[in-house]
Amino acid sequence: MALFPSSYIPTVAATVxxxxxxxxxxxxxxxxxAAMSIYVxxxxxxxxxxxxTIVQVANPTITQVAPYFIVNATAxxxxxxxFTPGGIIFSSSVAGVAPVIGNMVELLATLSATGSTQLTxxxxxxxxxxxxxxxxxxxxxxxxxxxxxxxxGFLALRNLVIMRGVQPFITMQRYAGVQ
Amino acid sequence: xxxxxxxxxEPLRELRYGHTQSVxxxxxxxxxxxxxxxxxxxxxxxxxxxxxxDNGQTLVDxxxxxxxxxxxTYTPNLSDPGVNxxxxxxxxxxPAMLKMDPNTGVEFGDEDVEIVLRKTDQSPFAAVQQNxxxxxxxxxxxxxxxxxxxxxxxxxxxxxxxxxxxxxxATTNLARLHWISSASSKGPRTLPSxxxxxxxxxxxxxxxxxxxxxxxxxxWTVSNVTVTSGQADPAGGTKAFKIxxxxxxAAGILQEVVTVTVSTKVTYSCFIKPGTNxxxxxxxxxxxxxxNFIQTRVTWSSGLPTVSAITGVLVGPAERWMNxxxxxxTRTTGSLTTGKYKVVLMPTSNVAAAKGxxxxxxxxxx
Numbered sequence: 001m002a003l004f005p006s007s008y009i010p011t012v013a014a015t016v017x018x019x020x021x022x023x024x025x026x027x028x029x030x031x032x033x034a035a036m037s038i039y040v041x042x043x044x045x046x047x048x049x050x051x052x053t054i055v056q057v058a059n060p061t062i063t064q065v066a067p068y069f070i071v072n073a074t075a076x077x078x079x080x081x082x083f084t085p086g087g088i089i090f091s092s093s094v095a096g097v098a099p100v101i102g103n104m105v106e107l108l109a110t111l112s113a114t115g116s117t118q119l120t121x122x123x124x125x126x127x128x129x130x131x132x133x134x135x136x137x138x139x140x141x142x143x144x145x146x147x148x149x150x151x152x153g154f155l156a157l158r159n160l161v162i163m164r165g166v167q168p169f170i171t172m173q174r175y176a177g178v179q
Numbered sequence: 180x181x182x183x184x185x186x187x188x189e190p191l192r193e194l195r196y197g198h199t200q201s202v203x204x205x206x207x208x209x210x211x212x213x214x215x216x217x218x219x220x221x222x223x224x225x226x227x228x229x230x231x232x233d234n235g236q237t238l239v240d241x242x243x244x245x246x247x248x249x250x251x252t253y254t255p256n257l258s259d260p261g262v263n264x265x266x267x268x269x270x271x272x273x274p275a276m277l278k279m280d281p282n283t284g285v286e287f288g289d290e291d292v293e294i295v296l297r298k299t300d301q302s303p304f305a306a307v308q309q310n311x312x313x314x315x316x317x318x319x320x321x322x323x324x325x326x327x328x329x330x331x332x333x334x335x336x337x338x339x340x341x342x343x344x345x346x347x348x349a350t351t352n353l354a355r356l357h358w359i360s361s362a363s364s365k366g367p368r369t370l371p372s373x374x375x376x377x378x379x380x381x382x383x384x385x386x387x388x389x390x391x392x393x394x395x396x397x398x399w400t401v402s403n404v405t406v407t408s409g410q411a412d413p414a415g416g417t418k419a420f421k422i423x424x425x426x427x428x429a430a431g432i433l434q435e436v437v438t439v440t441v442s443t444k445v446t447y448s449c450f451i452k453p454g455t456n457x458x459x460x461x462x463x464x465x466x467x468x469x470x471n472f473i474q475t476r477v478t479w480s481s482g483l484p485t486v487s488a489i490t491g492v493l494v495g496p497a498e499r500w501m502n503x504x505x506x507x508x509t510r511t512t513g514s515l516t517t518g519k520y521k522v523v524l525m526p527t528s529n530v531a532a533a534k535g536x537x538x539x540x541x542x543x544x545x
Contacts, residue, residue: 002383002545004494005448005508006376007334008346009385009543012392017384019330020377023354026305026325031262031313043359043372045495052379101495104361148314148325152379156359156372162314175315 004046004101006154022061023150025160030058030146033139035113037163038071038081039172041106043156044099048073052153054107055160058143065144069117071109073153081109081117083134090134092119099123104158106173110166115139120169128169185234185241188289190255191227196304197295198223222301224269231289235277238292246273250299264304266296318371319356327354335374336500339415342367344500346414346450346541365483365499386437386445386544387522393420393433393539403431404526412540413450413500419540421454424526427534434523436466437544439515445472446494447522448508449542453479454526456535461507462523463491463544472520475509476528504540520544 009018040054047054053072056064064070066086073079080093092109099105099121106128108120115137122128150157159176173179200221205214232238245251245268254263270293277290298304305314305324316322335355336344349355357374360366376383389395394406403426412419424431439445447463457480463473473491477484484497484505491512497505522544527533 002446003444003510005446005506005543006378006383006545007374008448008450008506008541009334009383009390009545010541011385011388011390013388013397015384015386015388017382018333018376020382021333021354021375022326022328022377023322023373023375024325024327025316025322026314028324029314036313045376050378050380052377151375152377154376154378156318156357156374157316158318158370158372160314160316161312163311164313165311167311175312177317 003049004154006046020152024060025148025150027060027147029148030143031162033067033069033111033141033143035165036069036111037165037167037172038069038109039106039159039161039163039167039169039176040071040157041104041159041176041178043158044101044103044105045154045156046101047153047155048077048079048098048100050153051075051077053151054079054153054155056149057162058147059145059149060147061149067140067142068144069109069111071107071119079105079107079119079121081111081119081134083111083115083117083137085115085137085140088137090115090117090137092117092131092134094119094121094129094131097121097123097129106169106178108167108169108172112136112166113139118166122169183237183240183244185237187229188231188233191294192230193226193228193293195226196223197226222297223303225296225304226293227296228291228293230291231280231283232277232291233289235290238277238290239275242268242271242275242292243273244268246275251296253296262305264296265299267299268294269297270295318373322354322373328352329354333376336368338368338371339501341501342369344368344413346412346500360499365497365505383545386439387435387542388437389435390541390543391418393422393524393542398435400434401431402434403429404433406433410538411502413502413504413506415501419450419452419502419504419538421536421538422524422526423454423536424534427532429531430525430527430529430533432462432523432525434521435542436519436521438519439517442514442516444511444514445520445544446508446510447473447475447542447544448506449524450500450504450506450540451477452503452505452538453482454536454538456527456533458528458533458535459537460523460525460527460529461509462521462525463509463511464521464523466519466521468521472511472515473509475507477507478528504538
């Protein structure tokens with residue numbers, strides 16, 4: 001389903017299909033499940049319209065293996081911070097506020113020491129809006145895999161910063177060089 | 180003893196990343212020519228200062244072991260012991276002497292030493308800041324510590340000389356550093372980004388045949404227009420086409436019948452720029468012309484487009500490219516049934532009496 005344009009695909013005598021990008025930014029990335037913050041800044045190119053995923057912590061491919069922590073889009077559509085130790089989902093999303101294609105989006109997804117997630121979102125440099133935190137759960141000993149998988153989605157990635165602890169939005173922006 | 184451990188009182192300070200390699204440059208006498216010879220790919224190193232060391236003998240023993248090329252394991256944060264690096268000590272080597280840490284006194288106090296580490300596999304050090312940073316990526320950084328694949332080529336915007344983006348091609352397995360605009364897609368492209376396209380709903384296919392040759396009569400049909408090749412295009416070449424409607428008796432069009440193979444919403448996009456008039460129309464319609472599923476009107480003023488969707492939904496802002504082109508995209512409101520439809524390029528505002536021209540490149544229906 002093409003709800004938005006993708007990059008140009010030249011054709012000649014037959015239709016042409018562009019194959020997907022497959023990206024793992026750090027194949028050995030395997031932090032222990034602990035309080036952490038994920039900050040990502042990107043140009044929205046359609047991920048929000050296809051329930052896509054921005055980034056997955058400690059997963060080598062787009063197939064998630066629990067436990068995992070990801071930032072993805074829901075059917076609403078809004079973005080959410082999504083953590084599952086397996087079988088149960090704990091998430092946080094900014095209800096009713098979704099970027100549109102062409103927006104520059106900043107997302108901060110935090111995971112607390114009690115297993116509670118929380119999402120903060122800023123669109124086009126506007127004021128960050130913080131969603132209600134998700135429910136708490138015991139953090140597992142390890143994540144399901146190793147790696148830092150991007151996607152599946154449509155985005156132009158500008159920055160990705162992952163830090164220990166629950167960090168303020170402005171701190172993450174500074175590490176990313178935004179502030 | 181099975182192991183010796185030097186517990187740092189403070190994380191390594193003044194961390195600096197480095198690279199060392201045998202490089203032999205040579206300039207001509209007038210400095211107009213330069214040659215560089217390198218041997219191998221070199222190796223990455225990390226320099227840092229051990230501060231406030233109150234266990235000088237253990238620190239000296241570390242230097243002694245490192246001088247014999249004993250592998251040292253550097254763990255930036257013991258709270259995360261899984262993150263560690265097997266290293267060789269490059270500096271200092273015996274004979275070596277620690278110096279007094281100036282912040283604790285030069286007569287009675289702690290000691291410090293600057294060390295240079297090199298990973299045993301010569302690869303770069305990842306984020307080694309002890310305090311909080313686990314990972315950092317900024318568009319344009321290396322991704323060699325990860326993996327990237329894509330079968331086949333794909334397009335992206337290179338930051339061309341005028342700043343508005345040159346449509347460029349990345350070959351198989353080449354990640355795309357795509358330049359984007361900061362404020363809007365109509366501005367100069369001043370920001371690098373890593374372009375990523377992978378749909379959870381399946382791959383993308385351009386249904387328009389001969390998208391690069393609008394004069395291919397095998398698929399493109401003219402009606403009251405002439406098509407001229409050789410126009411400057413958004414890729415920096417001359418493969419755009421001028422479509423001219425010189426008649427006042429009918430609204431001239433260039434069209435192609437495409438086949439939708441999956442019942443889905445369709446997005447129709449095209450790179451366009453104005454010719455001699457200021458209004459153009461893009462259509463995605465039924466083959467009997469009875470129904471427009473997309474009708475996009477583009478009007479121009481001083482080279483800037485105003486885009487409206489008479490039928491369908493506009494998707495994203497008009498995206499500016501080099502040579503004055505804008506990429507316009509509209510999708511159908513609802514899903515289409517499988518079957519044949521027409522992609523239409525109209526140099527006018529769909530008025531028979533209107534004349535004009537449109538310069539087009541790369542129509543795409545997906």
